[in-house]
Each structure stands twice: as structure tokens, then as C-alpha cells.
Amino acid sequence: PKHCSLLPKYQALVEEGYNVLAYDMRNHGFSAPSQNGGYNPNFFEYKDVLGSLEYVRKRFPTMEIHLHSMCLGGNSTLVAMRRQPKAFQGIKSMILLQPISGDALVRKISDGFWFGKAGYDAFEKHYREIWGYRIQDSSPIADAVHIKIPTLVAQVRKDKFTYAEEDVQAIYDAIPVAEKKLHWIEGTTERFKGYCYFSDHPQPMLDWYNKYATV
Template sequence: MFGKVISNMMVKPGQSPLFDSPDAYGLDYEDVAFQTEDGVTLRGWLIHGGSDKVIVQTHFGVQCNRGGWTPKGHGPITPWKQDIKFLRQAEYLMEQGYSVLMYDMRGHGESDLGPIPWVSWGPEEAKDVIGAVDFVSARFPEASIGLLSICMGSASTTYAYGRDNGLAERKNVKAMIAVQPLLYTCFMKALGMPNFMVKAGEKVSEQRLGFDMGQPNFVKEAHNVTVPTLVVQNKNDPWTQLGMVEDYYQALTVEKDMRMLDIEKSRFAAYDYVGSHPEELMGWFDRYM
């Protein structure tokens, strides 16, 4: 019983109904759909700000989608009290002359499930990042592409660099911002959950996914990243281990920087910060695109 409940918390898809729209911001956009290499249809918004620079935004996992995160439907106790609207940073980027692809990863928002119908925390979702980059490349063949990858999006993007015919082969990708990369094992330790409950959840998740969630490690893939990368982390985040974030940063072999935020004691504070202070972070793209 414990195992199924915990596994559902961590890998069950469909926990993130779409709650926001570019219409609310008066943005010029279109609804788009594209397929990944394994035939999964992903859906999103292509926000038009220019044809020579495009940002691919990849959201965080399980309870998130292209629009962001909402506390609605999660009961009275939530990690953050307000909607986190990713369209805020998209609006800022559009005003700076960027187009932005915001899409739902498999099993999230309005996108389809994958052949493995569970959230894998990055290994499967890496195919989605590649599919998103290829979609943008086909629409804008001459454009430079930047990657705004948040939490599980950072893990997925890093795995995508380590795949055969992965992002390392896409020379039009010029820069990445990795917001709060997080290993599953570090997250579980930070939650302080009793070990027997963790093991029970991992057993069920392994049956569902076909692999032990404690084994894939995107930190070990970081050396495959080929573009300048800015790592953003709230130093007061209680749901991670800062040593893991430092390990990820040190493993990057490209031009890099780390922005350590000193903000509210919540992991979600940094997710909100990206949209509330985009001018403090998005200049990273201006430097390389």
C-alpha cells in the first residue's frame, strides 16, 4: 500500500491540468503539436517574438506543465500558495525579440503518454527535449536556439545531450539555463521519508518504469553538455542537497556560471523567481545567441 501511494506521488502522469493561456497576456502565438522519435505527440504554444532566436522551455515534472504550477486541486497544504506562471518569462523573452516554444512533456498537460506511461524523471523525457528542438529547427532553420530547462527539465535536457544523435549533434543550440537540477535520490533524502517507505515506493516504480529510479544519474551525463550553461539554485531550497547541485556544476565542461539565489525557504521560490525577475537571468541568452 505504501509503495503504490509513494510511487503515485513520484511517477503518476496526468497530475497537471493546463491552467493558463497566452490569451491572458495578449501574446501572438499558435497552438502546435509535434512528435518525438518514439512517436509520442507533444502539444504546446509557439509564442512569436522573432525568427532568429528561439527559446525552448522545458518545465519541471509531475505536478507541472507548460503553463507552470497551480496550488488548485492539491488540498490546503501546498508548497507554494500562488500560481507560478511560466508565461511571465515567455512574455519578457518575446519583448526582447525571442520566440518561445512552451510544450508539455509526455504525461503532462495536454501531451500524450509515452510507451512507458509513467514519469521517468528525465531518461524518457529526454526524447521530448530533442523533439522540441527538432520542431523549432524545422520551423526556423536559421535560428539560434536557447534552452530554458527547469528541474526535471534540466535533467531531461542533460540526458538528451548524452543520447546517441542527441542534442550534442544540434549545432544550432547555443546556450542553456538550468534551473534547480534535481536527482530523484537527493529529493527523497531531503523529504526525510522513512527508508522502508522509500524502498516500497521504488519497488513499485521499478515495476512500472522497468528500471530502478535510484540508478539513472544525470550528473554523470553533465560532461556531455556542449553549450554555455547558467545554473540557477535557491540556496534555501529544503528539497535538495546543495552538494549535488555543485557536483552538477563542476561536472559541466563548458563555459558556465552559477546564480545562487538567497530567497524564501521553498523550492518553489526559485521557480517563481524566474518569472518575477526574468531580467536578472535571461541575459545569459543574450550573451550567446
């Protein structure tokens, strides 16, 4: 879309009685650059998630915490859950909005250019040469098994940037908790419509958080 604002969903949360801490991860928005502009949630961005939790807990030790983790932020949150599970003890719930596997993303891009496996292999080769990273370093399917809190997963079903139905379904299936829900966003192929979905339709978001809030 030409314009996508996250502010309406934050406003909806505040009006419902929640406090919101929103931040840009490294190399994004107003946050500082890092790793020469490269990103890899398996090594770097998960630390931003842990830092945000520490920030809130030090300043508001009695406040309940719910998570709203989007895309790379979602991937990074799952890595943090794997690496430091104790940091997530006591967190009430999470909305995981459009997590994405590196494998599904690169396959979709390669197939879109009619490169197929040759394109995939070329990406992996240059990704390693330039950054020293691997496609599989971003693997939320593997990390989802470390989720221990109630989780709502939301995703544009026909997302043209990835194989969403295959990938996000596998992420959801890997979540081991009973209190989970998968919400497919219909009627669009635009990934960014998913990021703004709860700005336009805040009630499912509010219902999920309210369900697990103490008061």
C-alpha cells in the same frame, strides 16, 4: 506559492526580441499521457526535447536556439545531450533551472519522514516492482559531463524538497565547459519560487542569453 506563472518571463523574452516555444512534457499539462503515467528521463522524456529541436529547425532553419530547461525538462535535456550530442551542435546557450537527482529527492523525502535508508531502499524496491525503473535513472550529475554549451544553473539554495546545495553544486561542478555560472536563489525554501524566479527577476536570464546571442 499559491500561484506561479511562467508567462511573465516568456513575455520578457519576447519583448527582448526572442521567440519562445514552450511545451508540456508527456504526462504533464496539456500533453498526452504516456507510459501509464510513469516518467523516466533516461528512456522517454529526452525524446520530447529532441522533438522540440527538430520542430524548430525544420520550420526556422536560420534561427538561433537557446535552451531554457526546467526540473525534469533539465534532466531530460542532459540525457538527450548524452544520447544524441549532434542534436545540440550550434545551440548558443542554456539555462538549467533546478535540475534534480532522483537520489537526492528520494533521500530527502525518506529523511523527512524519519525513514532514513530503510525508506530509501523501500522506495527503490517498489519503484522497480511497479515501473521497472531505478532511482539512478535520473542522474543529472552523471549526464552533466555531456554539456558542451554555455550554461547558467539556477536553484533555490534552501529548497526543502531536496538536498539542493549538495546535489546542484555537484551537477554544476560536473559541467565541463568554462562558460558556466551558478546562481543561488536565496530567501525562500519553496521550490516553486525557483521556477518563477525569472518571471519576477528576468534580467539575469536576459543578460545570459544576450551574452551569447549573435545579434
